[in-house]
Amino acid sequence: MHNQFKIYLSESFDPKFNLSxxxxxxxxxxxxxxxxxxxxxxNTIVIGRNQNPYKECSIKKIKDDGVQLVRRLSGGGAxxxxxxxxxxxxxxxxxxxxxxxxxxxxxxxxxxxxxxGCFNGRNDLVIQQRKFSGNAFFSESGMNCxxxxxxxxxxxxxxxxxxxxxxxxxQSKGIDSVASRVVNLKDISKEITIKSLKDALxxxxxxxxxxxxxxxxxxxxxxxxxxxxxxxSSWEWNYSESPDFNVTLEEKFSWGLIEIYAVVSDGxxxxxxxxxxxxxxxxxxxxxxxxxxxxFKSENMTKVIxxxxxxxxxxxxxxxxxxxxxxx
Amino acid sequence: MKYDLIIEKLSGNAATGKVGKIKKRSGDTINPGxxxxxxxxxxxxxxxxxxxxxxxxxxxxxxxxxIKKNQIIGKVEGELxxxxxxxxxxxxxxxxxxxxxxLPKNYEADVVVIGGGPGGYVSAIRAAQGGxxxxxxxxxxLGGTCLNHGCIPTKALVSSVDVLEKxxxxxxxxxxxxxxxxxxxxxxxxxxxxxxxxxxxxxxxMKANKIEYINGKAQIKDSQTVTVQNKLIDATxxxxxxxxxxxxxxxxxxxxxxxxxxxxxxxxxxxLKEVPYSITIIGGGVIGxxxxxxxxxxxxxxxxxxxxxxxLNNVDEDAADVIKDSASKMGINLYEGAKAMSIKTSLDGxxxxxxxxxNETKYLTSEKVVMAVGRKANLGSLDLEKLQVQLxxxxxGIMVDEYMRTxxxxxxxxxxxxxxVQLAHVASQxxxxxxxxxxGRENKMCxxxxxxxxxxxxxxxxxxxxxKEAVSRKLDFITSKFxxxxxxxxxxxxxxxxxxxxxxxxxxxxxxxxxIVGVHxxxxxxxxxxxxxxxxxxxxxxxxxxxxPTISESIHEALLMLNGEGxxxx
Numbered sequence: 029m030h031n032q033f034k035i036y037l038s039e040s041f042d043p044k045f046n047l048s049x050x051x052x053x054x055x056x057x058x059x060x061x062x063x064x065x066x067x068x069x070x071n072t073i074v075i076g077r078n079q080n081p082y083k084e085c086s087i088k089k090i091k092d093d094g095v096q097l098v099r100r101l102s103g104g105g106a107x108x109x110x111x112x113x114x115x116x117x118x119x120x121x122x123x124x125x126x127x128x129x130x131x132x133x134x135x136x137x138x139x140x141x142x143x144x145g146c147f148n149g150r151n152d153l154v155i156q157q158r159k160f161s162g163n164a165f166f167s168e169s170g171m172n173c174x175x176x177x178x179x180x181x182x183x184x185x186x187x188x189x190x191x192x193x194x195x196x197x198x199q200s201k202g203i204d205s206v207a208s209r210v211v212n213l214k215d216i217s218k219e220i221t222i223k224s225l226k227d228a229l230x231x232x233x234x235x236x237x238x239x240x241x242x243x244x245x246x247x248x249x250x251x252x253x254x255x256x257x258x259x260x261s262s263w264e265w266n267y268s269e270s271p272d273f274n275v276t277l278e279e280k281f282s283w284g285l286i287e288i289y290a291v292v293s294d295g296x297x298x299x300x301x302x303x304x305x306x307x308x309x310x311x312x313x314x315x316x317x318x319x320x321x322x323x324f325k326s327e328n329m330t331k332v333i334x335x336x337x338x339x340x341x342x343x344x345x346x347x348x349x350x351x352x353x354x355x356x
Numbered sequence: 357m358k359y360d361l362i363i364e365k366l367s368g369n370a371a372t373g374k375v376g377k378i379k380k381r382s383g384d385t386i387n388p389g390x391x392x393x394x395x396x397x398x399x400x401x402x403x404x405x406x407x408x409x410x411x412x413x414x415x416x417x418x419x420x421x422x423i424k425k426n427q428i429i430g431k432v433e434g435e436l437x438x439x440x441x442x443x444x445x446x447x448x449x450x451x452x453x454x455x456x457x458x459l460p461k462n463y464e465a466d467v468v469v470i471g472g473g474p475g476g477y478v479s480a481i482r483a484a485q486g487g488x489x490x491x492x493x494x495x496x497x498l499g500g501t502c503l504n505h506g507c508i509p510t511k512a513l514v515s516s517v518d519v520l521e522k523x524x525x526x527x528x529x530x531x532x533x534x535x536x537x538x539x540x541x542x543x544x545x546x547x548x549x550x551x552x553x554x555x556x557x558x559x560x561x562m563k564a565n566k567i568e569y570i571n572g573k574a575q576i577k578d579s580q581t582v583t584v585q586n587k588l589i590d591a592t593x594x595x596x597x598x599x600x601x602x603x604x605x606x607x608x609x610x611x612x613x614x615x616x617x618x619x620x621x622x623x624x625x626x627x628l629k630e631v632p633y634s635i636t637i638i639g640g641g642v643i644g645x646x647x648x649x650x651x652x653x654x655x656x657x658x659x660x661x662x663x664x665x666x667x668l669n670n671v672d673e674d675a676a677d678v679i680k681d682s683a684s685k686m687g688i689n690l691y692e693g694a695k696a697m698s699i700k701t702s703l704d705g706x707x708x709x710x711x712x713x714x715n716e717t718k719y720l721t722s723e724k725v726v727m728a729v730g731r732k733a734n735l736g737s738l739d740l741e742k743l744q745v746q747l748x749x750x751x752x753g754i755m756v757d758e759y760m761r762t763x764x765x766x767x768x769x770x771x772x773x774x775x776x777v778q779l780a781h782v783a784s785q786x787x788x789x790x791x792x793x794x795x796g797r798e799n800k801m802c803x804x805x806x807x808x809x810x811x812x813x814x815x816x817x818x819x820x821x822x823x824k825e826a827v828s829r830k831l832d833f834i835t836s837k838f839x840x841x842x843x844x845x846x847x848x849x850x851x852x853x854x855x856x857x858x859x860x861x862x863x864x865x866x867x868x869x870x871x872i873v874g875v876h877x878x879x880x881x882x883x884x885x886x887x888x889x890x891x892x893x894x895x896x897x898x899x900x901x902x903x904x905p906t907i908s909e910s911i912h913e914a915l916l917m918l919n920g921e922g923x924x925x926x
Contacts, residue, residue: 076396076399076401077376077377077394077396077401078374078376078377078394078396078401078419101401102399102400102401103367103376103396103397103398103399103400103401104396104399105399132552135556136552136556136559139556139557139559139560140559140560140563142560142564144553144556144557150399151398151399163399164399164400164401165367165398165399165400165401166367166400166401166402167365167367167400167401167402168402168403200420201375201418201419201420202376202377202419202420203374203376203396234587234588235571238571239587240586240587240588269377270377271375271376271377271378271419271420272419
C-alpha cells in the first residue's frame with residue numbers, strides 16, 4: 029500500500045479549532061496516510077493532558093488579557109503560543125510513525141535557514157542548549173500524533189508573564205512543567221519568518237519523503253469539527269480533566285486570616301476545610317459543608333458563599349478571593 | 357470471568373509511565389473501548405483502553421503513580437470482547453487528493469550542473485561565486501556517491517570500528533572492560549546521521565549561494581536545453597554552459613554468477629542490518645580493503661580476492677606489507693594474484709567463489725559475496741550524442757581538455773564520468789577548474805599532486821610518485837623511511853605500525869613523492885603535498901619546526917634522513 033502524504037495548513041488562529049482539526053485527523057486518517065499539519069494559535073496557553081491549569085498559570089492574568097487556555101491530548105508541560113510561534117503536527121499509523129523522521133523534517137527545514145539544531149534528551153529541539161521547540165506525543169487506536177512548537181518570534185515577556193506564576197498553593201499528582209531556556213529562531217537567522225518557515229517545512233517534508241504533497245488550506249468553513257470544538261471550549265475538558273489535586277486558597281483580610289483547603293476531583297470539591305483566626309461569629313463550618321460536592325468553579329463557589337455567609341464584608345472578601353484566584 | 361488489567365503499551369519506547377487522569381474507578385461498569393485512565397511517559401500520552409465488558413473490581417493505582425510495562429494494575433469481572441483486528445479507522449476523509457500534475461516551468465540559466473556530488477556541487481558554488489545564475493540537478497540526494505554511499509559513510513563506520521578495536525585492546529592500555537556489545541543497526545544509524553547532516557549542509561550551501569536545486573533526473577532535449585521532471589515541476593531549462601558531473605557506478609566482472617541479485621556492492625555493505633558470518637570480497641583495492649577491515653573488526657570472517665599481484669596495487673610494497681600484516685593479525689584471508697572465475701550458490705544458500713591462483717583452482721565459501729572491482733563512468737545516463745560530446749579513446753569516460761571542456765565547447769565534464777582519477781577531491785578540483793573557465797578565470801587541471809587516502813587499519817596517505825613509479829620512470833632519486841615505532845607519540849598511543857617514506861629527486865633535491873602508513877596518515881599527507889607544491893628543497897624543508905609530541909615529527913625525521921641526518925632513528 030503506497031503511503032499518502034498530506035500537508036494541511038490551518039488558516040485559523042483559534043486553538044479550539046486547531047486542536048479539533050488535530051484530533052479529527054487522528055480519527056479520520058487512513059493507515060497509509062502520513063500527515064503534516066501546520067498551525068498557529070493567537071495568544072494561548074496550552075497545557076498537557078495530565079496537567080493542572082491552576083498550577084501552570086495565572087488564570088486571572090490570562091483571563092484579563094484575553095489569553096485562551098486549552099488542554100491538549102498529548103503529555104508534557106504547559107506552553108504559551110502567539111503568532112510568533114508555528115506549531116507542527118505529524119500524524120501516522122504505527123507502521124509509518126517515526127519520531128526521528130519527523131524531527132528530521134523539522135531540522136532539515138531549519139537547515140535551509142542555516143539553523144542547525146539538535147535533539148536534547150527531553151524531546152526538545154535546541155540550539156546552543158536553548159530550546160526552540162517543545163514536542164509531545166499521543167497515541168490511540170494504532171494512530172500516533174507527534175506535535176511541537178517552533179518559537180520563531182514569540183513574545184517571551186508574555187510567555188513568562190502567564191506561565192509558572194500560579195497564585196495558588198496546590199499539590200497535584202499530574203505532570204509538572206519544566207522550565208527551559210528558550211530562544212527565538214529569528215535571533216539565530218534573520219531570514220526566518222513564519223511564512224518562510226511554513227514553506228521550508230513543506231519543502232522539507234516533500235524532500236524527505238520524495239513526494240510532492242500540495243498544501244491544503246483549512247479553516248472553519250472548509251471543515252466541520254463542531255463536536256470537537258465543543259469539547260475544547262468546555263470547562264470540563266480544560267479545567268476539570270486534571271488529575272485530583274489539593275488546593276489552598278489563603279488571604280489576610282481586615283477581619284482575619286482565612287485558609288480554604290479543598291480536595292478536587294474531576295472538577296468537583298470532594299472535601300473542604302476552612303481555617304481562620306477571625307473572631308467574628310461566622311459559621312465557616314456551614315460553608316465547608318456547602319462547598320463540598322460543588323464545582324471548583326468561581327461562579328458556583330461564589331454563589332455558595334453568598335448563600336452561606338452572613339457577614340457582608342466577609343462575603344464580599346471571599347467572593348473577591350475566589351474570583352481573583354480562580355477566575356475560571 | 358475475572359481478568360487482570362495489565363499494562364501492555366506505553367508511549368514510545370518508555371519502560372515506565374505515570375498514571376494521569378483516572379476515568380474509571382472500582383465498581384464502575386466498563387465497555388470495550390472505554391478509557392480507564394491515561395498514561396503519560398516522556399511527554400507522550402496513551403489511553404489505557406478497556407477490552408472488557410463488565411465491572412472494574414479493583415484498580416490498584418492512583419493518579420501520579422509510576423507504572424511499568426507488564427504490571428498488573430487491577431481486576432475486571434466480565435467478558436473479553438475480541439476486538440476487530442484492524443484498528444478502527446474512520447471510513448473516508450472528506451479530502452481526497454487527485455494526483456496533481458507537475459507544474460510546467462521554464463528556466464534560463466548561465467550554468468546548469470547535472471549531478472550534485474563533490475564535483476557538481478563544488479562547481480555550482482564556484483560558478484555562482486563568479487556571479488553566474490546556476491541550476492543544479494540531482495537525481496538522488498545532494499552529495500553524490502562520496503557523501504551518500506562512499507567516503508563519508510565508510511568513515512563513519514571506520515570510526516565506530518576504531519572505538520570497537522580500542523575496547524578490544526583496552527587491556528594493553530591498563531583498562532579492563534568487563535563486557536561490551538555493538539549493535540550494527542545503531543552503528544548504521546549513527547552513520548546515517550552523519551550523512552544526513554552533511555547532505556543538509558550542502559542543501560544549505562546551495563541556498564546560501566542562490567543556486568537553484570532541482571531534484572530529478574535530467575534529460576537532454578537539445579544542445580542548449582535540458583528537462584527535469586519530478587512530482588512537483590516539469591522544468592525546461594535553457595543554458596549557456598553545461599557541466600556534466602554524473603559520476604560513476606559500481607563495476608562488475610563478467611563471470612558466472614556476478615549478476616546474481618545477492619551479490620553485494622559497497623553501497624549495500626553500508627546498509628547491512630546484520631553482520632554476515634563470512635564475506636568474500638572480490639577486489640582488494642581501496643574500497644575492498646576498507647570494508648575488509650570494517651567487517652572483520654565487526655566479526656565477519658573475510659576473504660579478499662585480488663587479481664593483481666598485490667592488494668592496494670597502487671601503493672608501494674612496503675606500505676602494502678604493513679596492511680597485509682595487520683590484515684593477517686585480524687584474520688583476514690588475502691588471495692593476491694588470484695582470479696575470480698565464478699560465483700555459485702550452494703544448497704544451504706552460501707556462496708561459493710571459484711578462484712584461480714597459480715594455475716590452481718580453489719574454492720572459497722562464504723555467506724556473502726561483495727563485488728568491489730572498481731567503478732565505471734555513468735556514460736549512459738545522458739544522451740551525449742545530442743550534446744555532441746565525445747568519449748575518450750578508451751571509450752570509458754568523457755573526453756575533456758585541461759579546462760574540463762568536452763568536444764562541445766559549451767559543455768564541460770568533471771569527476772568520475774571523465775574517468776581521469778576517480779576520487780572525490782579530484783572531482784571537486786575539476787569542478788573548480790571548469791567553473792573558473794566559465795567565469796573567465798585562468799586555471800588548468802593538473803593531476804601531479806593528487807593525494808590519496810586509504811582508510812585501512814592502519815591508514816595510508818600517499819601523494820606524488822610512489823617508489824615503484826620512480827623506479828619505472830628510471831628517475832635518479834633518493835628515499836628515506838622513518839618508522840613510527842621510533843616516534844614518541846605513536847608509541848604512547850599504542851599505534852606503532854607504519855612509517856613515513858619520502859622520495860626526492862637527487863638532482864633538484866625536491867620531494868617528488870611521499871607515503872605515510874600509520875595513525876593519522878591521511879591527515880598528515882597534506883604536509884607533504886604542501887612541501888611538494890611549494891617546491892621546497894630538502895634543505896629548506898628541514899628548517900620547519902614540527903610540534904612535539906606529534907606523529908608529524910615523523911615527517912621531519914624523514915626529511916632529515918634524506919640528508920642522512922636523522923636524529924631519532926639509527
